[in-house]
Amino acid sequence: MRFVDEFRDPELGRALAAEIRQTVDPGTHLKLMEVCGGHTHSIYRYGVDDLLPENVELVHGPGCPVCVIPMGRVDDAIAMAHEPGVIFTCFGDMMRVPGSNGTLMEAKAAGADVRMVYSPLDALRIAKSEPGREVVFFAIGFETTAPSTALTLKRAKAEGVENFSCFCNHVTIVPPLRALLDSPDLRLDGFIGPGHVSTVVGARPLEFIPADYGKPVVVSGFEPVDILQSVLMILTQLRDGRCEVENQYSRVVPYEGNLRALEVMAEVFALRPHFEWRGLGFISQSGLRLSDAYADMDAERRFSVPGVRIADPKACQCGEVLKGVIRPWECKVFGTACTPERPIGTCMVSSEGACAAYYNYGRFSREREVV
Template identity: 65%
Template structure:
């Protein structure tokens, strides 16, 4: 299969692994690398990548899962909107089972709210066209990856003069989150595997502050096993050569200046919030998007009354520490016992990009509670 099998060849993976081991022997201390994107986390565990890396290299799982960083208060706001008379709330499937302070969207649906799963914002716009006597609200969330599709949908709704449609906007920005992590004294990182999907939109230029201000290397990576292994190898080369640069391994899709059409759409439809609350990271200045006043009639926060309260996480859940990279999922007290995909306590176990879900799904967490596998293990790259 073209463009898939080529990035999963065991021989090439073994060659990269050997080069990574050689470079690791030149390092003076153990190295901590954070993969920012939840998609990378799942690839790492699906293909057993961390298990074949030398013991001196530790991969830290970052806050790049958009559902995982959604605070309970915003979930409660979405549920409150869905309980308005005559409202149909549409959202992505990942958000349906995320627990709010008292219930989830799925439970609210079971109790009578009209909540529907869609695959894109345009699906929710079609629901508005099909139900002119209902108010349709799309629960929009995600990083810059999904924000352009939300922006284009609002532009289309305005062009078609669809007045029974609005967005509950919860889009967040990756750069302020990375800056918050770098300012955290409890987290010592040596480099980043940068998010591929976000970078397809924003490009590589916005990451320059990481190398220039914080003197950390970052490599934008694709999602196949060879992509990730090559990105680790590129990071180690920078560390060995005492360089700090923004490098682009995913250059088959990511351009330096990003996707200008998508960027222009976001600039037209959104403005940056002064603050936005992130699960596990708290309030991060200028890290969230809200709908531009020009499109205020499509802003659900202005159309409906919402609680707008901050809600603390469950005391037993340690999603916050996991999202910040301070803990691994298997170190959480309730992981795999009280908290499972069937009975999730935190968001990291619910989302398809959550670190806890990755550990649980692929059953590899026990390997990290014990000694790492031998460096001479044969690479199979079998999911």
């Protein structure tokens, strides 16, 4: 299969692993963060970290949008889902994310009309087929997903679909990266940059990392050979004393991004002054709301929601996992009280979450405890 097979070639992977060993200074211990959940998933799925020398550690970043949704926003979603006449639509993973009093799946079991969709367009289709009901789409995701929501809202407006609204939880990638780089409890030596987010925003927004923080960034594809090559490119920069944004995924990522996507996002969304991230707290200008032109389609204006900030469960260490301070299996409840079947924290819900990725690929086993 073009674009895939050549990037899963084990011989190429072994050759890159050998080159990585030759390139890295054995006297150093390097921490490289893979920003997005897609990379985390691939690393565990293919055992990429087993091919790396012991002194090159991959740290899992905050790029799984399910994992960074705070419990209070899930509670707001559940409150909307329970409104009379509402059909609440969301991506599948969001149905299992625990709020302070259950999940959307449990709300559905209790009688709320919660439906899983694969795209915002599916949600709009439901709205058009059920004109007597209010249809809310739970929009989450980084800049890769935001254009899809934006186009659907434009379409709904153009077609005059008045019973469709959006609970907007879109976030942007740069502010949390800056927050991580400013965090005193984390020392990182380089970044494996997000591949498809960069398809939309381009690689240019990542230039602040080398410019302001002196760390190399390599925008990477998702196959194992992509990730190994990106690690090698970062190590080569460090060895040569260089520090810049490089694009390993140039077969997909245009350095300038997709200008049409950026235009439609600018029309439909506006920056929130701040937004809460699970484990990272409130980050300035990191979340999107609907712009004034689309305010009438904002579900937060159409429905009354609790809007309460809920602290994470004490046992859950998702915040430390998301910041890369601890690795998934170092969490107190990993694989025991918290499993993909009964997640406590968001990192165990999404298959892109570091904990679920690690758990699902059998990289760790432990006797389960009943709590």
